[in-house]
Amino acid sequence: MGSGIAQVSAAAGFQVWLYDISKEQLRKAKPLPNIKTTTDLNDFKNCDFCIEAAVEKPEIKYKIFKELDALVRPDVILASNTSSIPIAQLAKQTRRPDKVIGMHFMNPVPKMQCVEVIRAERTSRETLESTLSFAKKLGKTPVTVKDAPGFVVNRILIPMLNEAVHVLEEGLASKEDIDLAMKLSCNHPMGPLTLADFVGLDTCLYIMEVMGREPAPLLKKMVAQGKLGRKSGEGFYQWGQVSS
Ligand SMILES: NC(=O)c1ccc[n+]([C@@H]2O[C@H](COP(=O)([O-])OP(=O)(O)OC[C@H]3O[C@@H](n4cnc5c(N)ncnc54)[C@H](O)[C@@H]3O)[C@@H](O)[C@H]2O)c1
Incomplete structure (x- = not known):
């Protein structure tokens, strides 16, 4: 999913950093020229928008959200591609719960039109609007839903x-x-x-x-x-x- 999200973002003209703990996964991601791959999260330091798409295990995602929160600018939105973990639980790991949102792409990402955008209780209107606008720039159709396990x-x-x-x-x-x-x-x-x-x-x-x-x-x-x-x-x- 991560490589698919990187692909559509790069195809839409964004400069993309793709992070994974596995070099093998990064090798298989077949990046476009404007995708850089890394196994060092510090490379995310200057990112303007982050989308987490690691394995669907709450503890792993919590750790990534804590690390990203400490690393990137305070105005940066932290989105998750989680399929089922409540966004509020991810937001709790950070000092920016108003900037945490769900961005649930469908598989395979380049082919599927829908992105479920999940607004948690503390997600701000600005964060929602920026995320909807970003999804549209990727050529996707966002659908806004509430935060509950499995979403819609x-x-x-x-x-x-x-x-x-x-x-x-x-x-x-x-x-x-x-x-x-x-x-x-x-x-x-x-x-x-x-x-x-x-x-x-x-x-x-x-x-x-x-x-x-x-x-x-x-x-x-x-x-x-x-x-x-x-x-x-x-x-x-x-x-x-x-x-x-
Ligand atoms: N497969 C689907 O159809 C689908 C659809 C929508 C959303 N999702 C969601 O997308 C996310 C990824 O799913 P997937 O199907 O790509 O899984 P996957 O098992 O194919 O890939 C998971 C990736 O996470 C990496 N990873 C593991 N631990 C990590 C860590 N600590 N930091 C960074 N990366 C780590 C793995 O190396 C692997 O490349 C999950 O949250 C899943 O629920 C999956």
């Missing part, structure tokens, strides 16, 4: 994906037929098990946990086996070697 999109989507895993586990239909039935019946561009592979099964699991929902046993088992979907090469389907 994942509150509805992730339980559906989890239910598809239950249906598979109960043997009600093959994975292909579950996907075909949902595609043709609901007019979705891809079936739920394919979509779960795209989202990442670990990410689906983390979101279920943050939302306080019980994940399907098969979902937990596959994540424990390292079957994470497209990014690991295997999930409900085989994906071969995928570069990013």
